[in-house]
Amino acid sequence: xxxxxxxxxxxxxxxxxxxxxxxxxxxxxxxxxxxxxxxxxxxxxxxxxxxxxxxxxxxxxxxxxxxxxxxxxxxxxxxxxxxxxxxxxxxxxxxxxxxxxxxxxxxxxxxxxxxxxxxxxxxxxxxxxxxxxxxxxxxxxxxxxxxxxxxxxxxxxxxxxxxxxxxxxxxxxxxxxxxxxxxxxxxxxxxxxxxxxxxxxxxxxxxxxxxxxxxxxxxxxxxxxxxxxxxxxxxxxxxxxxxxxxxxxxxxxxxxxxxxxxxxxxxxxxxxxxxxxxxxxxxxxxxxxxxxxxxxxxxxxxxxxxxxxxxxxxxxxxxxxxxxxxxxxxxxxxxxxxxxxxxxxxxxxxxxxxxxxxxxxxxxxxxxxxxxxxxxxxxxxxxxxxxxxxxxxxxxxxxxxxxxxxxxxxxxxxxxxxxxxxxxxxxxxxxxxxxxxxxxxxxxxxxxxxxxxxxxxxxxxxxxx
Numbered sequence: 001x002x003x004x005x006x007x008x009x010x011x012x013x014x015x016x017x018x019x020x021x022x023x024x025x026x027x028x029x030x031x032x033x034x035x036x037x038x039x040x041x042x043x044x045x046x047x048x049x050x051x052x053x054x055x056x057x058x059x060x061x062x063x064x065x066x067x068x069x070x071x072x073x074x075x076x077x078x079x080x081x082x083x084x085x086x087x088x089x090x091x092x093x094x095x096x097x098x099x100x101x102x103x104x105x106x107x108x109x110x111x112x113x114x115x116x117x118x119x120x121x122x123x124x125x126x127x128x129x130x131x132x133x134x135x136x137x138x139x140x141x142x143x144x145x146x147x148x149x150x151x152x153x154x155x156x157x158x159x160x161x162x163x164x165x166x167x168x169x170x171x172x173x174x175x176x177x178x179x180x181x182x183x184x185x186x187x188x189x190x191x192x193x194x195x196x197x198x199x200x201x202x203x204x205x206x207x208x209x210x211x212x213x214x215x216x217x218x219x220x221x222x223x224x225x226x227x228x229x230x231x232x233x234x235x236x237x238x239x240x241x242x243x244x245x246x247x248x249x250x251x252x253x254x255x256x257x258x259x260x261x262x263x264x265x266x267x268x269x270x271x272x273x274x275x276x277x278x279x280x281x282x283x284x285x286x287x288x289x290x291x292x293x294x295x296x297x298x299x300x301x302x303x304x305x306x307x308x309x310x311x312x313x314x315x316x317x318x319x320x321x322x323x324x325x326x327x328x329x330x331x332x333x334x335x336x337x338x339x340x341x342x343x344x345x346x347x348x349x350x351x352x353x354x355x356x357x358x359x360x361x362x363x364x365x366x367x368x369x370x371x372x373x374x375x376x377x378x379x380x381x382x383x384x385x386x387x388x389x390x391x392x393x394x395x396x397x398x399x400x401x402x403x404x405x406x407x408x409x410x411x412x413x414x415x416x417x418x419x420x421x422x423x424x425x426x427x428x429x430x431x432x433x434x435x436x437x438x439x440x441x442x443x444x445x446x447x448x449x450x451x452x453x454x455x456x457x458x459x460x461x462x463x464x465x
Contacts, residue, residue: 002035021316024373056161060395062239065303070105070220072298074257091199095199098137099186106149106151107228113147114146123141124137128198135429142405142430149404150397150401151229153242168238170456178452182438220252255293259277323372346385358374384434398445
């Protein structure tokens with residue numbers, strides 16, 4: 001009865017059009033009032049504990065802030081130039097470079113819609129001008145953008161780590177090989193289509209231009225080294241690395257690339273300026289601009305936008321944690337686990353059920369909410385069946401990728417529709433052929449666990465565990 005009422009209220013609120021956070025909160029409070037001995041005061045306490053007791057979640061606003069600085073600060077444009085110079089000369093190279101740019105930006109943003117927005121805004125129009133069909137360009141970017149939540153650092157992985165109390169660092173390690181593999185699969189498919197349809201190739205700019213664009217893009221690329229290097233090397237936790245990433249992204253956008261802030265459009269060196277004079281001038285300018293940057297309108301707007309996104313996401317997480325608390329206190333995961341195990345399902349059969357359930361949920365809910373609702377239910381069943389929690393986490397993340405491309409709540413579809421100015425139906429048709437690659441990849445990830453587990457297990461061996 002408790003299970004029926006809890007999920008009836010939840011899905012009833014969702015179908016009425018309520019925000020997912022409100023639906024989670026109302027269903028949890030309603031179930032507590034009707035069936036639990038908990039007081040209303042305990043609800044306020046649980047909402048507070050939802051975030052204060054999960055140190056890992058503190059990384060989310062930091063990664064969102066760093067992503068906001070990098071998206072606004074023109075890092076995406078420089079990453080695209082580097083990717084085009086690297087592989088633009090291959091058949092279909094501009095589309096392949098777009099995927100490569102998405103992979104690089106995913107490794108500095110942790111967000112799928114942000115990746116689509118930052119990269120797609122530039123490359124879709126560029127691909128159309130180069131002779132690619134617009135539907136092809138939109139489909140490629142919508143799908144490649146999903147790598148934002150698979151290639152670490154990933155906000156969705158942090159949410160899963162907080163919900164199940166597994167290591168966020170191990171989740172990041174586990175996502176590296178699948179993320180690179182999915183990007184490689186997309187590039188191979190693009191190359192095959194480009195050969196068949198005779199898509200254009202860019203002229204090779206030469207190694208000098210390639211090294212130059214790589215050096216210019218290094219400001220953004222170094223963030224990958226700082227974040228992942230510090231986590232994998234055991235120097236910093238994901239939360240500490242996220243805080244460093246936010247500060248670094250601010251410095252790169254405001255003082256490195258100078259796309260915003262008090263030094264906007266001021267060159268590092270004027271033509272004919274002596275090196276010593278250049279160094280002295282820049283040190284003086286940076287010293288004066290640093291305090292001014294905290295009051296700059298553009299910088300304040302970026303911080304405010306990041307704060308709004310962080311508050312929205314953390315409000316969903318707090319209510320989902322309350323929902324998970326109700327599930328735990330009413331022993332709902334244990335009841336469901338005993339029922340499923342009583343059916344005698346083997347591990348491979350359970351994973352089929354998991355994928356169907358998550359693919360269906362991805363049509364209606366935001367990824368973080370799905371993970372926070374489903375993970376406490378699926379986690380105990382998976383552990384009893386001998387499925388590694390890290391492997392289960394990567395399976396859930398890949399399902400969330402597909403959910404980004406399925407209507408009516410596919411966030412990447414909305415972002416792509418906004419960029420192209422086309423209807424949702426047109427965008428869905430453009431993304432559909434590429435979605436089949438993701439579904440095939442999901443099957444591969446589900447039944448070949450070593451793709452996900454190889455890197456974390458190898459690093460554990462190097463550390464002597």
